[in-house]
Amino acid sequence: MRIPCPYCGPRDAHEFTYLGDATVTRPDPAAPDAAAAFHAYAHLRDNPAGPHEELWYHGGGCRGWLRVTRDTLTHAITGARFAADSSVSAPSVAKDPS
Amino acid sequence: MRYSFLSLLANAVTGQKLWSAAWRDAKPKPAYDAVIVGGGGHGLATAYYLAKKHGVRNVAVVEKGWIGSGNAGRNTTIIRSNYGLPGNIPFYEWSMKLWEGLERELNYNAMVSQRGILNLYHSDPQRDAYARRGNAMRLHGVDAELLDREQVREMLPFLDFDNARFPIQGGLLHRRGGTARHDGVVWGYARAADRLGVDIVQNCEVTGFIRDGDRIAGVETTLGPIRAGKVGLAVAGNSSRLAAMAGLRLPIESHVLQAFVSEGIKPLIPGVITFGAGHFYVSQSDKGGLVFGGDIDGYNSYAQRGNLPVVEDVCEGGMALMPLIGRLRLLRGWGGIMDMSMDGSPIIDRSPLPGLYLNTGWCYGGFKATPASGWCFAHAIAKDEPHPAAAAYRLDRFATGHLINEKGVGAQPNLH
Numbered sequence: 001m002r003i004p005c006p007y008c009g010p011r012d013a014h015e016f017t018y019l020g021d022a023t024v025t026r027p028d029p030a031a032p033d034a035a036a037a038f039h040a041y042a043h044l045r046d047n048p049a050g051p052h053e054e055l056w057y058h059g060g061g062c063r064g065w066l067r068v069t070r071d072t073l074t075h076a077i078t079g080a081r082f083a084a085d086s087s088v089s090a091p092s093v094a095k096d097p098s
Numbered sequence: 099m100r101y102s103f104l105s106l107l108a109n110a111v112t113g114q115k116l117w118s119a120a121w122r123d124a125k126p127k128p129a130y131d132a133v134i135v136g137g138g139g140h141g142l143a144t145a146y147y148l149a150k151k152h153g154v155r156n157v158a159v160v161e162k163g164w165i166g167s168g169n170a171g172r173n174t175t176i177i178r179s180n181y182g183l184p185g186n187i188p189f190y191e192w193s194m195k196l197w198e199g200l201e202r203e204l205n206y207n208a209m210v211s212q213r214g215i216l217n218l219y220h221s222d223p224q225r226d227a228y229a230r231r232g233n234a235m236r237l238h239g240v241d242a243e244l245l246d247r248e249q250v251r252e253m254l255p256f257l258d259f260d261n262a263r264f265p266i267q268g269g270l271l272h273r274r275g276g277t278a279r280h281d282g283v284v285w286g287y288a289r290a291a292d293r294l295g296v297d298i299v300q301n302c303e304v305t306g307f308i309r310d311g312d313r314i315a316g317v318e319t320t321l322g323p324i325r326a327g328k329v330g331l332a333v334a335g336n337s338s339r340l341a342a343m344a345g346l347r348l349p350i351e352s353h354v355l356q357a358f359v360s361e362g363i364k365p366l367i368p369g370v371i372t373f374g375a376g377h378f379y380v381s382q383s384d385k386g387g388l389v390f391g392g393d394i395d396g397y398n399s400y401a402q403r404g405n406l407p408v409v410e411d412v413c414e415g416g417m418a419l420m421p422l423i424g425r426l427r428l429l430r431g432w433g434g435i436m437d438m439s440m441d442g443s444p445i446i447d448r449s450p451l452p453g454l455y456l457n458t459g460w461c462y463g464g465f466k467a468t469p470a471s472g473w474c475f476a477h478a479i480a481k482d483e484p485h486p487a488a489a490a491y492r493l494d495r496f497a498t499g500h501l502i503n504e505k506g507v508g509a510q511p512n513l514h
Binding site for chain 1: 396
């Protein structure tokens with residue numbers, strides 16, 4: 001499986017680390033239903049058979065976090081862009097205020 | 099026909115013509131007391147124990163392909179009870195006890211072979227961790243022996259003891275562990291369940307659920323609707339897809355695990371060996387092929403095939419452990435899809451929907467659990483309460499924080 005990194009070009013999956021579903025977003029810890037929302041965020045997944053939005057870290061290359069669209073039935077990858085370019089808030093290293 | 103010395107003899111002298119089909123190829127009835135979705139080992143064992151232990155004989159097992167065509171037909175056949183956490187040890191030990199009596203129970207040769215499993219350690223901290231696990235096992239009445247380097251060398255002289263990075267220091271031996279013939283387990287349970295009146299419906303895919311208000315009252319299938327008082331899901335790999343049809347989201351991701359078989363060689367490996375410094379495990383089948391595997395590929399997949407990085411990783415693990423396999427040819431490799439749970443442990447429980455029961459999240463340890471999984475799932479379905487041996491495998495443990503993380507690696511499926 002080769003992942004088309006927008007910075008480095010197509011690279012072997014060997015160079016990447018998988019984080020998981022990119023569609024889950026970290027809930028607001030101050031919300032009244034925060035406990036249930038964090039349970040869903042940490043544990044529950046749609047786990048589709050077909051196109052899946054997921055996060056990959058290109059540790060063996062540009063060290064960018066990518067948002068990859070991959071078909072879980074065929075392993076075909078139809079898109080890869082930097083996670084920072086999308087609205088996902090998951091492992092956004094740039095947002096750390098320290 | 100009951101298998102016995104006499105039945106063998108009778109067939110031997112009559113040209114093997116007296117054998118009858120091991121189970122009926124049933125057509126579905128309109129309604130059952132219970133329908134089990136999934137004709138793998140777990141589903142068939144559940145149906146068998148429902149009929150045998152709980153007297154629920156009006157049961158159907160529906161399977162989208164042929165029985166045993168999923169993970170039961172593509173695993174590495176290892177059975178063991180060498181777990182270390184309180185929620186796990188009683189369950190897997192119960193499974194081991196059921197394995198030990200399985201062939202007599204089912205009147206079927208499942209080739210259960212207690213050839214022993216040896217987990218190697220390569221460092222002082224790992225030795226301490228294995229000693230602790232062995233002590234936990236012995237406190238629960240499970241056998242465990244901590245071997246030093248020379249004891250391992252006596253057993254397995256061909257291992258690479260002087261490996262520069264990961265020298266073998268010893269191992270934790272679980273003598274009652276071993277292997278069983280995966281197809282034999284499926285066929286044995288199918289035949290035994292069939293004899294108790296269970297309908298085994300093959301080539302029947304579930305496409306939806308029948309509802310009575312909130313209650314799940316049966317399944318829609320490619321062979322038409324089947325109503326049921328209770329519906330149990332035992333569909334490893336596809337649990338999320340089935341649950342989604344009922345409107346449930348599970349703490350599950352589907353991942354592929356690859357396994358491999360070498361060409362057949364003369365007897366070399368007496369039991370099961372695991373490489374403690376990486377992830378590699380190997381045993382030798384009765385046909386002579388080395389059966390081995392390692393890590394999962396590590397990303398969501400329903401493809402039933404893996405990718406090359408893990409093939410390389412597994413083979414490197416094997417070469418680090420026993421360089422002599424370097425000239426063996428790989429006969430075949432395959433991938434199975436498993437429902438990896440968020441803490442690495444299974445779920446045997448009622449679902450939030452009345453009438454629907456879940457047996458899922460076996461990660462890649464489902465085969466060894468087959469008998470106890472069926473036993474405990476049948477209990478949960480029949481009595482609407484968890485079996486004591488599986489009381490920790492609740493669905494709500496993720497919300498309440500009672501996780502069972504045997505490896506202690508965190509809440510991420512690809513780490514388990």
